[in-house]
Structures are given as structure tokens and as C-alpha cells.
Amino acid sequence: MTLLTRRDFLRKTAAASAGALTGASLKPVLSFPSSFTGKHETETKLRIGYLPITDAAPLLIAHARGYYQEEGLKVDRPIKIRNWSALSESFFTGKFNVTHMLLPMPVWTRYNNKAPVKVMAWDHTNGSAITVRADAGITGFEDLGGKHIAVPYWYSMHNVILQMGLKKAGLIPVIQPQSAPLRPNEVNLFILPPSEMPVALFGKKIDGYIVAEPFNAIAEIKLRAKIMRFTGDIWKNHPCCVVVMNENLVRSRPVFTQKVINAIVRAQLWILNNRAEAARILSIDGNKYLPAPEKILLRVFTGYDNLAIYGKGTVPRAIRHPEWNIGRIGFQPYPYPSATRFIVKEMARTLMEGNTAFLKRLDPDGVAKDLVDYTFVKKAIANVGGPEKFDAISIENPWEREEVFDL
Numbered sequence: 266m267t268l269l270t271r272r273d274f275l276r277k278t279a280a281a282s283a284g285a286l287t288g289a290s291l292k293p294v295l296s297f298p299s300s301f302t303g304k305h306e307t308e309t310k311l312r313i314g315y316l317p318i319t320d321a322a323p324l325l326i327a328h329a330r331g332y333y334q335e336e337g338l339k340v341d342r343p344i345k346i347r348n349w350s351a352l353s354e355s356f357f358t359g360k361f362n363v364t365h366m367l368l369p370m371p372v373w374t375r376y377n378n379k380a381p382v383k384v385m386a387w388d389h390t391n392g393s394a395i396t397v398r399a400d401a402g403i404t405g406f407e408d409l410g411g412k413h414i415a416v417p418y419w420y421s422m423h424n425v426i427l428q429m430g431l432k433k434a435g436l437i438p439v440i441q442p443q444s445a446p447l448r449p450n451e452v453n454l455f456i457l458p459p460s461e462m463p464v465a466l467f468g469k470k471i472d473g474y475i476v477a478e479p480f481n482a483i484a485e486i487k488l489r490a491k492i493m494r495f496t497g498d499i500w501k502n503h504p505c506c507v508v509v510m511n512e513n514l515v516r517s518r519p520v521f522t523q524k525v526i527n528a529i530v531r532a533q534l535w536i537l538n539n540r541a542e543a544a545r546i547l548s549i550d551g552n553k554y555l556p557a558p559e560k561i562l563l564r565v566f567t568g569y570d571n572l573a574i575y576g577k578g579t580v581p582r583a584i585r586h587p588e589w590n591i592g593r594i595g596f597q598p599y600p601y602p603s604a605t606r607f608i609v610k611e612m613a614r615t616l617m618e619g620n621t622a623f624l625k626r627l628d629p630d631g632v633a634k635d636l637v638d639y640t641f642v643k644k645a646i647a648n649v650g651g652p653e654k655f656d657a658i659s660i661e662n663p664w665e666r667e668e669v670f671d672l
Contacts, residue, residue: 391497397473
């Protein structure tokens with residue numbers, strides 16, 4: 266996958282119009298077995314699959330820096346997968362034994378599809394934004410009425426956060442063909458793979474999108490699009506992607522599992538202290554894990570503090586809480602139960618395609634205890650010096666926090 270130039274975007278816009286926005290792309294359907302047994306659970310080689318977004322950075326940096334190997338693991342180079350459905354299907358059919366998923370996805374797959382998936386750690390925090398066309402006249406959620414906005418997956422933090430903002434602004438999210446008329450207070454939502462979003466935005470097939478980096482930075486730098494709001498400025502240090510493994514593998518191979526989590530936590534800490542170098546390694550100018558040049562990734566990893574671009578007096582105002590002292594993307598591995606509980610509650614109020622009745626039957630406290638394994642990540646955090654090494658930790662009570670929002 267390579268980064269498109271402006272000329273490439275012009276040439277590919279027709280393809281986006283003809284294919285990317287058809288009804289077939291609106292329904293992300295997984296075709297994995299309802300009872301995932303993890304047939305490769307006795308193997309020792311680590312096999313990593315990932316979507317080429319910055320959410321996957323810890324999995325990739327752990328490979329680039331040799332942390333898996335230092336833990337005594339045999340590992341192949343991580344494999345890029347184009348979209349969330351394909352990545353999930355590859356994981357659930359045993360092609361990969363560790364990957365990252367948008368946090369709502371394992372909720373869906375464990376409790377609706379009965380797959381034994383376990384959340385082992387947070388992969389990162391923040392790392393996403395709402396990006397809009399510069400000529401669309403959009404400065405905030407209240408301007409999204411009558412617009413077409415793409416999300417990467419129904420079971421995503423992006424869909425949850427976007428709809429929270431729409432409802433606060435008095436707007437109604439709908440899912441319908443783009444050809445159908447929209448009322449002024451309706452916002453049409455549909456699925457697009459992240460890599461197709463900038464193309465569709467440039468071709469004016471959509472008005473905006475909410476997605477992980479680097480596709481927001483690509484649009485603002487290459488296409489002069491605008492960041493309407495960073496998601497981390499809405500929900501402070503929110504989880505997005507999480508590290509997942511097969512529960513059967515976790516139970517049967519605890520030593521292997523601990524080594525995997527050790528390497529990923531080490532990578533997160535290294536990124537926090539070496540943001541610019543991480544951008545270089547991940548870029549097409551470095552180890553080519555992500556489809557973006559170093560310049561783009563430097564904006565993602567180091568460019569959040571530029572309030573002249575994003576802060577007070579700018580339109581749109583993407584950063585409204587500089588006092589939160591967060592990053593455009595952050596790295597904090599501990600999966601706070603408070604965030605899981607909130608996500609489960611909010612998912613039940615979020616519009617999605619398909620049968621979502623199971624969400625209303627879930628107990629948020631029960632999910633926080635059952636879905637997440639805290640044992641391995643706590644030990645891995647202790648191994649690197651304790652929770653104080655990471656961002657936004659309360660030293661007095663490092664394993665609990667209060668969720669902070671401002672829509």
C-alpha cells in the first residue's frame with residue numbers, strides 16, 4: 266500500500282464513486298465459525314496481523330525493535346490486512362494469534378458470536394479524529410445535519426463517539442443509501458475502509474469521516490482538509506484499539522502469552538519516549554509498516570501541541586482542552602474497567618446495522634470482569650518500572666480512573 270498523491274486521488278475518485286460507496290460496502294459481515302477453537306493454540310510462533318494504521322504501532326515497534334525476539338519468541342514480520350472484517354476473520358480462523366481490534370469488536374464477537382476472544386491490554390489511546398472537507402462549512406457537530414459521514418466499522422469507538430456528539434447536537438444518525446434524501450437534522454452514516462476515506466473525501470462523495478491516523482493527517486496535509494475535532498479532546502485518553510488473543514491460547518500457554526504482552530508494553534513505553542523515531546520506523550521512509558511518509562507520521566506523533574493550527578481562534582477548533590495535556594495519539598497499556606463499562610453502556614444506545622439486541626442484555630460490570638484479562642498486562646507494566654512510567658496515571662490508585670468527557 267502506498268500513499269496517494271493529489272494526482273492519484275483525482276484518477277481514483279471515479280473508482281471510489283463506482284465501487285467504494287456502493288451498498289455492498291455498507292455491511293461489514295464476518296464469516297468466522299460461531300465456535301472459534303483456535304486450532305493453532307499449541308504452536309509457539311507468534312503470528313501478527315494488523316490494519317495499517319497508527320493504532321497498531323506497539324505491535325509493529327515491538328517487532329522492529331526486536332522485543333519479541335528478546336522475549337524468546339519466534340515471530341514473522343506482521344502482515345498487513347486491508348479492512349476490519351478481513352482482519353477479524355483472519356484472527357478467528359487462526360491465521361494470527363495476536364492482533365489489534367477496535368474495542369467494541371471483541372464485545373460483539375464474544376457475546377454475540379460466542380468466540381473466546383480476550384482483551385489483553387490497550388494498544389493505544391486517542392489516535393483518531395473527525396476530518397471534514399474544507400469547503401463543507403463544518404465547524405462542529407451541529408453542522409453535520411444533512412451530511413454523509415463515513416465510519417470505519419459499526420462496532421468501533423469512532424461510531425460510538427460520533428453518535429454521542431450527534432445526539433448532543435440534537436441530530437439523528439441514520440443508515441440509508443446515499444441517494445436517499447436526508448432531512449436537515451439527519452446524518453447519514455456508512456462504512457468505508459480507512460484507506461478509501463481520503464479518496465472519497467477528495468472526490469466530494471462524502472462530507473467527512475471519523476477514523477484512526479494516519480488518514481486524518483494525510484487528508485489535512487495532502488488534501489487541505491480540516492480536523493473538526495480530535496477524539497481525545499472529546500473523551501480524554503480514551504481507548505480505541507486493544508490487543509486481543511484467543512482465550513484458549515491464553516489459558517494453555519501462559520508463558521507464551523506473558524512474553525507477548527511484555528514485548529508490546531515495552532514497545533508502548535519506548536514510543537512514548539521516542540515519538541519521532543517511531544514515526545520514522547513505521548513510515549514508508551523507514552521499515553514500511555504504514556502507508557505514509559515520515560512527514561505525515563511526525564504530524565501524528567508530535568504535532569498535537571500546535572495550537573495555532575488546532576486551538577483557540579482556529580476554525581474548526583479541533584483542540585478545546587489543551588489543559589488535558591494529552592497527545593494526538595497516546596500509549597497506556599492498562600485496560601481501565603471504567604472505560605469498558607462505559608463503552609458497553611454506550612454501545613447499547615448506538616445505531617448499527619445488524620442484530621444488536623444482545624447489547625441490551627449485557628451487564629457492564631460483568632463484561633469488564635469477563636472480557637478483559639488484567640493479569641498479564643499488570644505484570645508487564647511492573648516489569649518496565651510500574652504504572653507511573655505511562656501517561657495519565659494516578660499513583661494513588663493506578664488501576665482505576667474516572668472517565669472525562671466534553672462533547
